[in-house]
Amino acid sequence: MARRQDSTPGPRAAMIDGAISLMRERGVAATSFADVLARSGAPRGSIYHHFPGGKTQLVEEATVSASKWVGTGIERILDTSDTVGALRALVDIWRTGLEESRYEQGCPIAAAALGTERGARVIAGASFDSWCTLLTTKLTGEGVPDERAGSIATLIVSALEGALILAQAQESSAPLDAVVDELEVLCRSAVSSVR
Amino acid sequence: MARRQDSTPGPRAAMIDGAISLMRERGVAATSFADVLARSGAPRGSIYHHFPGGKTQLVEEATVSASKWVGTGIERILDTSDTVGALRALVDIWRTGLEESRYEQGCPIAAAALGTERGARVIAGASFDSWCTLLTTKLTGEGVPDERAGSIATLIVSALEGALILAQAQESSAPLDAVVDELEVLCRSAVSSVR
DSSP: OHHHHHHOHHHHHHHHHHHHHHHHHHOSTTOOHHHHHHHHOOOGGGHHHHOTTHHHHHHHHHHHHHHHHHHHHHHHHHHTSOHHHHHHHHHHHHHHHHHHTTTOOOOHHHHHHTSSOHHHHHHHHHHHHHHHHHHHHHHHHTTOOHHHHHHHHHHHHHHHHHHHHHHHHHTOSHHHHHHHHHHHHHHHHHHHTTO | OHHHHHHOHHHHHHHHHHHHHHHHHHOSTTOOHHHHHHHHOOOGGGHHHHOTTHHHHHHHHHHHHHHHHHHHHHHHHHHTSOHHHHHHHHHHHHHHHHHHTTTOOOOHHHHHHTSSOHHHHHHHHHHHHHHHHHHHHHHHHTTOOHHHHHHHHHHHHHHHHHHHHHHHHHTOSHHHHHHHHHHHHHHHHHHHTTO
16 A cells, blocks of 8 residues: 555645645644645546545645655755854755745744644654754754753744734835844854853 | 624624634634634524625724724833833733643634635735734834834844744643744834934
């Protein structure tokens, strides 16, 4: 069964991408199979072939996929920059995404975390945790003590998630800019205090 | 018409409270009239009497009501404490709310900001802005320069909103505790640097 799914990645991947896109715009509850089909162009008959667990399975797989996509992006940026540079690069990417979508496309993991599918909520929690771990590792590598690095990492993830929500509601990227300015002050101070 | 509504505040207020509660648990899209009636105990016939604009009006009024309720709480706490003390008091209230609801009841304004009702999104944006203004005023009163106070206030609102989402997804108040620890470091440093 898994092999059969693997051999037809086209509509399956398109449905997952469609679900992610709709979750970002309107949340989990308002992401219907009909809308996912309309957006992805997948044939109606493919739903229960690819997702025998129904909407629950689709939303969970979309959350896993989005989590990996964001996590890989964070990892790549952290590999080529210090923490502060990485935060600025991330905010630049999100600012562009918000502006291009007229502030309609938010974070798919926040949507999963606040959504009506319990399994997806749990996946979102693990996703936030994995991003915090990436940032904690980076900060400790820059000399910040473990415990402090962990709480700064949690602040960074929380503040960026919250700033995305403010930015969407206010249709302005100003909250992201203000938040990254203050995170820079905090990160520089935490790194310099151990030097 | 307004007077008639004012003379029967019981079911109307109960429906607004029910809508706020459901928005906190499952978001705007999944907050149906039927569920609001079931939760509030209001009679079915009262919906279009009290909310001739339908669900859009109910969700908008619920967002306005929740915004005032949170804003008044923030104002009251800021009146009796410095910024850091106020943040700790707010986090204590939210921690209790999360634990008592088994992490089901999040922020109604975040729900409105990410929800499917455009008018409620705009109200949420103004609500975040008004909270930022309260915090900016407090911080400038503590000696932080205007521009810095504004960006710290935006960080505080963003970080607490984000931490609530992490806390719900992870069913733990640890993100709130980590965030308030770091916000305390930043606020103390901003205040002491101007003394």
